[in-house]
Amino acid sequence: MTSKESAEKAVDELSKKMCGYTPGTLHHIKKYNPELAVLIREMDQIMVTDGALDRKTKRLIGLACVAVRMCEDCIYPQAKVAKNYGATKGEIVEALQVAVLTGGVPSWSISKKGITQLFEEWDEEEKTAAKTAPKKTAKKPAKKKK
Secondary structure, three states: OOHHHHHHHHHHHHHHHOOOOOOHHHHHHHHHOHHHHHHHHHHOHHHHOOOOOOHHHHHHHHHHHHHHOOOHHHHHHHHHHHHHOOOOHHHHHHHHHHHHHHHOOHHHHHHHHHHHHHHHHHHHHHHHHHHHOOOOOOOOOOOOOO
């Protein structure tokens, strides 16, 4: 298997473990540094599997870390995968509050673009789901026989 094929397989595996989402940076790494994509898959196993901490909690911790590290391009992917793992908007906001406490207000500033994008997509998904959900009809009570 060539390094490009190995990288393709590695990124596909990671995407599946992140509920079908692949960060743009990972696509870029796959294309320009295929060996690194394979290495990332191996290292990322701690993030995509449950252990003493479940994978949602690990992603929320990761979100706070990338905010403190001021990685603007990392915010959306970490938050998106946390959402895919079941995180609520409240949990995502609280993780960023921890980042602000430990890294200062610039942690929030660096996060606002990615979080806004995610929350707007999320709201749109909820609207679409509400429109396509079957409507519940109330059953009329049966008439009593006299």
